[in-house]
Amino acid sequence: MEILVCVKRVPDTAENEIEINRDGTGIQQDDLVYSVNEWDNYAVEEAIQIRDNVGGTVTVLSVGDEDSEEVLRREMAMGADNGILLSDPALIDSDGRGVASAIKAAVDKGSYDLILTGAQADDGAGQVGGMLAAMLDWPYASLVSAIEILDDKKLKVGREISGGNLEMNEIDLPCVLSIQTGINEPRYVGIRGIRKVASMEIPVQGVSDLGISPDSVGSAGAKVNRMDYFVPELGEGAEMLEGSTDEILDKLAELLKSKGGIK
């Protein structure tokens, strides 16, 4: 099976305190720890397991600047066979539709049976996979946390719905699936693994290579634009306990007791 996995380089929000820059046009990039979007990492692991099971290749693709090469290389160290970077000044500030149309153009140049994306990334939108599927006229299933290969024409997939329940579906190939975390246990990638793929070539394609008009993507082609970043005023928020650790512990233990938190 020929599998394409779309991955994105994002700041690691578990490790970083995200600060907005002075004029509100973006976030402060200095000192941020970047990594592959967590959902995407599960998608790559799933693709590798499917390939190891039924044969084929795994290609990882990212839309971004040259720094995105490092996440592609990381996923290749995990076991992906090829990487493709879609990078062009014209793609900057694309909306979800713009990103999906660039990927669609890359898909048209290849021959894939299955495309996986993460269920969402740092913006929480979860939009590119579904848009890509609609552009390709391929079936789509979101929030997939179980995949079974039925034959070379169809899969059985479990979508995670409310209450921890799974909605089981049969879906025809080729298709696009958005992958939920927890579907597998992504393998560890060490420095050694990354060294092994350090010299592998990752082709970079711009809009002219993809055969798309620069006006159809980027901020020019976007129906939805981000205007600014801000920190919302959300009322009081939590009362933050401050002082020495002993003072905090005294106060917290008393509060827990008074609220019925200690039986």
Place this chain on the structure above:
Amino acid sequence: MPDTLFAYILHSEGKIDDTALELITAAEKIDPDRPAVAVVFGNGGELEAVCGELAASYQEVWKIDNPALAHQNAEIIRGLLCRILPEKSTILLPHEHFGMDLCPGLSVKLDAAYLPDVVDIEGIADGKLKAVREEYSGQVSTHIQGDISGGAVITLRPGLFPADESRGQSGQVVDKTEAAFQGETPGSSRRFIEIVEAEAGDIDITKSDILISVGRGIEDEENLDIVNKLAKLMGGDVSCSRPIVDAKWLEKSRQVGTSGQTVKPKVYLALGISGSFQHMGGIKGAPFVVAVNKNAKAPVFQQADIGVVADILDFVPKLTEKISEMKG
């Protein structure tokens, strides 16, 4: 203003979803003068009951009634919506698993702007809709503007727009089944098989009064011991956020959140949990929430009653000791 505004109604077992009345409020923020039309897919008696309930809150309700709609398949519904929605329509849906399944593709097929997971709507200026979203796991917000002149698909985060409970309408129900099906069901390359219910766990956290809930900050499976000890001392149960289940350190039945359990404790300790809306959405009944997190920017501090900025690996053993002393 949008040409026409629709609200997509979720329902189950003959009752409308909580979001059905939230969409009315959101629609008013887009166009205060023209109320949204409810559009609801389903089958038979359950659908009738849903339409009856909706007519009290919406002036106009479009129903599409067919056995093929007993279970909502996003691919089939996308095809039907494309047939019945007038050109340049704006349609609102809740941002949950069905909306996430349907909407990205629907926006492409309608050639409409897609505004996903909107948390507030500021209104329309210069033909563009201004709305608020969150990014970076809720650490910062952004204003976005969408060109909705060619129509829009907008998903709204559940629970943030107050439900319009006025029920002052005696709305008209319009049957759009014929227009939607035109004598045939759109083919689907994705076919529903069944719902597999989550396995019950050893402990039912939905019945717990005191939950000691642990997240990514625990770092390692072995460290769960410190949380277990605290829970035992407090007389509570251990629950968790999604990453702990993903790592297979605790059972799925212990997961609090929209894709896990909905809990109603009196006291909720969020230990090393960032507080995504999917997690916080699983906490009901306004418990006393204490959050401990080493990241002062963690969104959990916006919703907790009491916050402590600390590494749980240091703090939790000390808290356990403190409570142990207090209990004598």
